[in-house]
Amino acid sequence: MEENTNINSEFEYGSDAIKTLDWKEHIRRRPGMYIGKLGDGSHADDGIYVLLKEVLDNALDEHMMGFGKQIVVEISSEVVSVRDYGRGIPLDKVKDVSSKMNTGGKYDSKAFKKSVGLNGVGIKAVNALSSSFFIQSYRDGMSNSVSYACGEVVSESGLMPTDEPNGTLVQFSPDGTIFKNYAYREELIEPLLKNYVFLNTGLTILLNGRKFHSRNGLVDLLNEYMTTEPLYPIIHLSGADIEVVITHSNQYGEEYYSFVNGQHTTQGGTHLTAFREAATRTIKEFYAKNFEYTDIRNGMVAAISIKVEEPVFESQTKTKLGSKDVGPDGPTIAKFIGDFLKKELDNYLHKNGEVADVMLKKILASEKERKAIAGVTKLARERAKKANLNNRKLRDCRIHYNDTKGDRQDESCIFITEGDSASGSITKIRNVETQAVFSLRGKPLNTYGLTQKVVYENEEFNLLQAALNIEDGIEGLRYNKVIIATDADVDGMHIR
Template sequence: MAPKKKHEYTEDKIKTLSSLEHIRLRTGMYIGRTGSGAHYDDGIYILVKEVIDNGIDEFIMGHGDRINVSIEEDLVTIRDFGRGIPLGKVVACVSEMNTGAKYNDDVFQFSVGLNGVGTKAVNALSTYFLVRSHREGEYVEAEFELGKLVREEKGKTDEPNGTYVAFSPDPEIFKKFQFNPDHLARRLRFYAYLNASLKIWFNGELFHCKGGLLDLIRDESQFEKIYPPLHYADKTLEIALTHTNRFSEEYYSFVNGQYTSDGGTHLSAFREGLLRGINDYANKKFSGDDVREGVLGAIAIRLKEPIFESQTKNKLGNTELRSDLVARVSQIVADLLHRAPDEAKKLITKIEETQKLRKELNSVKKLARERSKSVSIRIPQLKDCKNHFDRTKQKHLETQIFITEGQSAAGSIVSCRNANNQAIYTLKGKPLNVCDLKRDALYKNVEIYNLMRGLNIEENLDNLRYNNVILATDADVDGLHIRNLMITFFLCFFESLVREGHLKILETPLFRVRNKKETIYCYSEEEREKALNRIGRGAEITRFKGLGEISPKEFKDFISDDDMRLSQVDIQGDHSISEILSFYMGKNTPDRRDFIMDNLVADAEML
């Protein structure tokens, strides 16, 4: 055996990267995930946000009430009407790290962009970047390619003050990307909610709001509100809240106009202050679970020195403000309830009903646990794997559980799975349609209860045992129905599992086209036609209807890391989940029948 090569740690191994090289080499440090644009937090949207944030900061300081945003294919243009970058520092502000006015409280008191990185990262990660500052009748324009200055000019202008930026993200960094207008519109709506009187134009559409977080709570969720939202706002704090009949709680949190999707200190303080304020008002000792079930709330704060846990600013880390903010929110909530006795009465009634249902549910839970113990110490329908997902440490991300229909399909997967990372849960027939049912249904139905136990999501997702929850059903009408029933189950009771991207669908081949020399698996009729053209005359075509028809040897390829095809179950747009589920899965059969008859498209091959 050849001796192992030694890698010596010497002076010549030490590297010093320029700011530009560091941004391009360690992109995740600056913009988080790169992504294709399919996800709301993908890097291309962070680039847009970093530039818009500068215009928002100008508006907060009282300069400019309009921002124009345009996106055409891969070219983004953003024009604010603030003071404009000082002309002698235009190049430095977009290319030299730790350069900017955000460090100066006299210029920006409540800034989001405190790190001096934003537009520098945009510049470094763009094939084309142009900045033009208009200031008191003069302008300076600079053009860059991959962060390197290629042209600079200055002159006179009739344009109003402000800054214009245009850029195209680098496809070498972001691969095959595409901007999703829905994701951009959502970000711009948040900016509008938080900055009353600011007008944002995006590709000709105006985003403008006067009611602040009150409008956000009214508009963003389509779930029926139990009482009109309560609202408070001053210079540094704004909150709004109401309750819905949902089982989960939902919050929107912001710092200096920045949407903090991962929350942070301000959000945890809001949740605790809400509980204290309601208990102070009612002179009760309601539990946090009872108070917060169904809460729809929003909080926005302004800080002089926010500390974010990453450059993407998704989570606030200022721990020193927690106790004061809890006390302040508690006092505000109690005052709001005293001033709105009708709303307060409905809120307290909602909490008391939740408390009563939770006590009833606890007795149902106890019976369900005793029943399951008497059947088996283990979950009978679960064939577990060796490793389990650790959500806190982000370990074992490759873990998967296949939810299959019947023993036949499960048998194919069991005999060819990777027992280290792939588990199987076998459904017995059609699962329960949980649409319009209460949470106690989860405990009264053995199959649903065992699935919930197997995933370990009874209380929350903190202990989810598998990173990928995969629906593996047959490619026929019954299989699609079972798939819809399972998606309904997760959306009704475990919506966050779907929102966080854990729920997926296993795509299995519909056809096998082969001759003596070659075998091609096809996932659509289009792929089948291409395979037929490739193989030619004498091809044998097999139509797979059920997973059990596929041999374990063949199935091994379909669930291997390299060849497995998965479709993400995703929640996109602003559609109401409750309304969609009620229409398609609820007790309104006549309405569905009429919809099908009005929209039925006949297949020519069937006629």
């Protein structure tokens, strides 16, 4: 038999298979590399909001450098317009900064010392992913503008006289062939603009005529986003390149908001880790008691904003800080934040005895409850495990989310039903491979306003907790989706 050395010529790998894309084609083919997911505007992290944010960040950087106190944003169904009143792009570089990759003013830390736009990519991505893009710079009585379509130059104005004050105007329309059926939603834009003004006192942003402004910085931010009342007046500390606010509430767990150079780092990073450690350590040392860190942080609500030179983020969308240092010649972020809190937070607690007393009572209450829960949980786990051996409430499936084998873990789910009749109906039609059913005995317990101890003593909840395998934390969850399947009445709403 003759050997076939050319199995499939269609898949030959030769020099013709190597392609070089120009900057705009690469962005349009691989938009996820630059702006994350695309979406249609129904979620705050959809691509059209990243485009808006990239333009806003440039305007914000001007304000942070001390130029321009107002940014005007206008959004219609098709066109987004952002006008800042900063220095204006150097007129001979308007085309370069909007269409040449790795070109921008933020490589020079003297011009933009603490900027969020670092890679010379953002505005170019907006350009390439827009069906129309227009940029105009006003500088010292002259202007220059360039129009694009999908990153291709359509026209250039050249230098022209103008009566407009200094600054930059950017107008763009996201490409409908990339962002299918998109629509901007003001309710998703508002939190972004609020964060900008909270982090930059003195800045005013107008959105379609609506004014966003903050006088008290991060204090306003905490008052805006806190879901419960603070137990004591918000502690507000600020210094060179750092601002911190801290309080406690009667909620469980911790709640943090972190920012770097005006960028909301929703996934935290090195600065948030350093803050949590330093704040807890400072408080523990102030009281000179051997408190558990978890008791100090239970109920803590805080925000931190720092400014660093040349920050390193873990993605182009800048949601998590990876930097270890505040700048090339500066201390580590951990030392910078630690030294600041050791001095300022310790001083504040010494000067404000009433606040320190309320904080101490909260920590002691958390410690007492944690110890009480430890005893209750141990007994409850033993009861739940015994009951689980013959747990008729749980009709399990074969594939679980925390399985180490198989490729269908993401399909696993559990239906939490109201009563045996409902669970029986779902059980008959479920997929036994991936769908589990747990039957509740009506309304287990109204937990509103109750302590964790009372909740952990509830047998129904313990059985459910054991079924979900979350006694030691959410990491052990056995199902990728938890589906509440109840009647559309008052009892069903209560359970939901």
